[in-house]
Amino acid sequence: MKHLLSAGDLSRDEALQILDTAEELRSLADRPIKKLPTLRGRTVVNLFFEDSTRTRISFEAAAKRLSADVINFSAKGSSVTKGESLKDTALTLEAMGADAVVVRHWASGAPHRLAGTGWIRGSVLNAGDGTHEHPTQALLDAFTMRRHLGSLEGRRIAVVGDVLHSRVARSNVLLLATLGAEVTLVGPPTLLPVGVEGWTCDTSYDLDSVLSKTDAVMMLRVQKERMNDAFFPSAREYSRRYGLDSARMAMLPDHALVMHPGPMNRGMEISADVADSTRSVIVEQVTNGVAVRMAVLYLLLAGAPDTQEDS
Ligand code: CP
Numbered sequence: 001m002k003h004l005l006s007a008g009d010l011s012r013d014e015a016l017q018i019l020d021t022a023e024e025l026r027s028l029a030d031r032p033i034k035k036l037p038t039l040r041g042r043t044v045v046n047l048f049f050e051d052s053t054r055t056r057i058s059f060e061a062a063a064k065r066l067s068a069d070v071i072n073f074s075a076k077g078s079s080v081t082k083g084e085s086l087k088d089t090a091l092t093l094e095a096m097g098a099d100a101v102v103v104r105h106w107a108s109g110a111p112h113r114l115a116g117t118g119w120i121r122g123s124v125l126n127a128g129d130g131t132h133e134h135p136t137q138a139l140l141d142a143f144t145m146r147r148h149l150g151s152l153e154g155r156r157i158a159v160v161g162d163v164l165h166s167r168v169a170r171s172n173v174l175l176l177a178t179l180g181a182e183v184t185l186v187g188p189p190t191l192l193p194v195g196v197e198g199w200t201c202d203t204s205y206d207l208d209s210v211l212s213k214t215d216a217v218m219m220l221r222v223q224k225e226r227m228n229d230a231f232f233p234s235a236r237e238y239s240r241r242y243g244l245d246s247a248r249m250a251m252l253p254d255h256a257l258v259m260h261p262g263p264m265n266r267g268m269e270i271s272a273d274v275a276d277s278t279r280s281v282i283v284e285q286v287t288n289g290v291a292v293r294m295a296v297l298y299l300l301l302a303g304a305p306d307t308q309e310d311s
Contacts, residue, residue: 003115003124004296007135008174015178018295019143025298026291028065038302039068045098047089048127049075049105054262054286055127055136059102062293068301071096086110090119098122100301108132108167123300131165131226136296137261138171140289142179144281145216147288148257153180158210159201160186161220161242161269164193165227168261169220173201184210187220187242188233207242211251218259219244219270235268245271249279257281 001014028034044063048056063070080089093101100123103111108130115124128134149155157176163169163185176183177200184202185192196203204210258280266272275282
């Protein structure tokens with residue numbers, strides 16, 4: 001595996017290898033010295049054309065804990081604002097010697113374009129492309145579920161809310177199917193994508209009927225920034241039908257997890273008391289994201305030929 005573009009590209013064995021490696025690396029967090037020399041001399045570029053808190057910072061932390069050099073590129077404040085293209089930006093980074101480029105872009109497919117053109121010779125990691133995919137989010141979600149629930153084979157996972165605009169939902173459906181879980185996408189008809197019938201999952205418009213049969217419920221952010229005002233649901237109506245509040249949380253089995261990829265709209269898709277409850281693993285998802293991204297960088301880069309010496 002050279003790139004990580006889609007959760008659907010991972011075989012079951014590859015996905016389990018990443019999760020098992022992340023489990024070993026997570027134990028580093030409990031040690032006084034958290035760094036490994038594994039990627040010394042390698043350069044990881046964080047190429048972010050869209051805002052991010054968790055993904056960008058955790059990729060940076062992951063690369064640094066493996067002793068890689070990290071270059072952070074944000075489109076804001078760069079020559080992208082003067083009209084520089086994705087190609088010229090990529091060629092500039094390539095000229096500076098990137099072994100891996102972690103890319104977040106508003107355009108679905110941008111990481112695939114970077115990986116497929118030869119503009120970047122190193123590994124390309126998709127850190128979220130438009131409404132398409134966010135594979136490392138799905139991996140950290142699976143990792144978090146596995147730590148609490150054990151094997152995901154036969155586990156029932158509800159993914160709830162604005163599926164239409166969610167790259168997290170698509171990557172989770174792909175990865176969880178590979179790992180043998182049963183996913184139900186829940187949301188209003190207007191926020192489920194056309195063609196969802198062809199995905200490897202069930203769908204429901206009725207959250208209350210799903211909760212009692214769920215091992216983990218993953219609430220999705222309502223992505224107001226990707227919505228036309230005409231389609232934007234009222235916060236009150238949305239949270240009445242699809243928000244996870246304490247009354248709905250009480251319908252879950254005792255062992256069930258409450259998840260959210262963040263950032264949250266507290267009071268809309270999830271109430272503040274539920275987000276902060278003992279059932280919530282939302283903060284733990286962020287912690288686990290570092291270990292999972294370390295595992296991905298390690299498996300993609302460690303031992304790979306040094307492209308800088310080849311040039
Ligand atoms: N979950 C997630 O992708 O969060 P950020 O947008 O903060 O990276």
